[in-house]
Amino acid sequence: MSNSLTSEGLAALMQRGNLFSDKCPSRDVLKHVTSRWGVLVLLALMDGEQHRFSALKRKILGVSEKMLAQTLQLLESDGFVKRTVYPVVPPHVEYSLTDLGHKIAAQVVGLADWIEENFLQIMQAQEQYQAQQTSNLQHWQS
């Protein structure tokens, strides 16, 4: 059948702190949703509407067809994106978020928003770091 899980195997997968041991499957999902285009796809689909492939391509500036298709496939395989095909000519495909997709999108966007909100502080830290590096540089230059 499709579900071949043992309760022991499941327990091993679900325990916390698993991220430290390599090959943790959660890392793959994290990779998908935080990837360069993954974030943008989730963001683009968050309005709950149906979106066509070409519409997404227009909305997400700079993405190639290959990467968009690849990202959509990954997110679909994780159960975050729903792909609806209308068997007509010319082909018509629509993408939208699943319930699960909406939830993880909220998490990802929450993280992204936090960064944007606190970006001023981060930038100041970066400048301080830069200044520190520069002064160290000047030190051994003399």
Add this chain to the structure above:
Amino acid sequence: MSNSLTSEGLAALMQRGNLFSDKCPSRDVLKHVTSRWGVLVLLALMDGEQHRFSALKRKILGVSEKMLAQTLQLLESDGFVKRTVYPVVPPHVEYSLTDLGHKIAAQVVGLADWIEENFLQIMQAQEQYQAQQTSNLQHWQS
């Protein structure tokens, strides 16, 4: 001086939805904290203790010295990690999270935890997707 920001430039950087336009500096920070080792470093430092380089290397299984040093530098330059050097022989360096670091670590771990908590659903979606792909495969094989 170190601060060369104009108010217009800052305003342009801070507006929401900026993630869509490429070269958004927030994307770099997002990349740092969600990178393969970035997540694990934040997780390892979340206890609030001081951690030595070699201790982190032992704690984060599989990380190379190069990537650990690189990750720590990035997180330090973003103001998330504090690096304390004790000028003794042999060298003694300690790493810990800043206040800002604790906050973003909470966000990142929140996302990671969400994935782990909902991993059962995700895995089921992956199995369904796999099954679907396999059946499609068998279709044209015959």
Add this chain to the structure above:
DNA sequence: CTGAATCCTTGCTGATACTG
């Protein structure tokens, strides 16, 4: 002990061309 520097391999990415 804590890294920096080097080399080398891998994998991601994007441009192009092609299919149903």
Add this chain to the structure above:
DNA sequence: CAGTATCAGCAAGGATTCAG
């Protein structure tokens, strides 16, 4: 319209070596 296939370029990642 909605992709797939292929290939080339580049950057991330890792192993090793060297240095303060």
